Amino acid sequence: MSIRSDIIRGHTETIILAHLMKGNSYGYEINKSIKEKTDNKYELNDATLYCAFRRLEEAGYITSFWGEGNAGARRRYYSITNEGIEFYKKSIEEWKLTKDLIDKLI
């Protein structure tokens, strides 16, 4: 069974930030990691991923820079900011509340 995007909607940014909490990374790698962690049950659509990066960067939660080295296709790396870390922590708390809420309601 795959997961409807409406169900997971709104978690995209938190998922990305969670990955960046462990260190700098780039889009393709993050998405591969999501796929692996979920046994191919879930992955982000490219457009969704890069849209989320733009939103996060605009909000000041991440910064980006082009990867150095000329091996393979260019990579844009992302780094989480202090504001991003705060936002991530809040999102985790929100998720806990949401789980309880939905469990009460359904």
Add this chain to the structure above:
Amino acid sequence: MSIRSDIIRGHTETIILAHLMKGNSYGYEINKSIKEKTDNKYELNDATLYCAFRRLEEAGYITSFWGEGNAGARRRYYSITNEGIEFYKKSIEEWKLTKDLIDKLI
């Protein structure tokens, strides 16, 4: 802390069906019940609620009829169908999977 609608998006129909699993009901009552169950932390927007009713009825998951008796404002009652019950059960399973998935990712 209140819950962003993006986080709960996609659960509206399941929440409504969950209520109807306990017996016929109508929009206003369902929303009041949501508010009470969540200690005023969450409630559906009117438009969201009635849009969801329409979708569910179109999908054959609920049927509706005008309430009898002339006391107070008119009520449109909703009743869950067998297909609706099946869909509800599937949605519950999907929610369990989603919880696990998100917990893995964030």
Add this chain to the structure above:
DNA sequence: TCAACATATCTTGACAGACAAGGTATATGA
């Protein structure tokens, strides 16, 4: 009496996140 409030449903138009589809470019291995 009459204003305010609670009950109850519905419509319209706008917004935002997600998606499908397409494009661009580099490196590697058969």
Add this chain to the structure above:
DNA sequence: TCATATACCTTGTCTGTCAAGATATGTTGA
């Protein structure tokens, strides 16, 4: 050389949600 994997990005569309507004009835308190 051709397919594949890597890697990023844009455009237009879809859909659920929301804000705002409309409509109507019953109850309660000043």
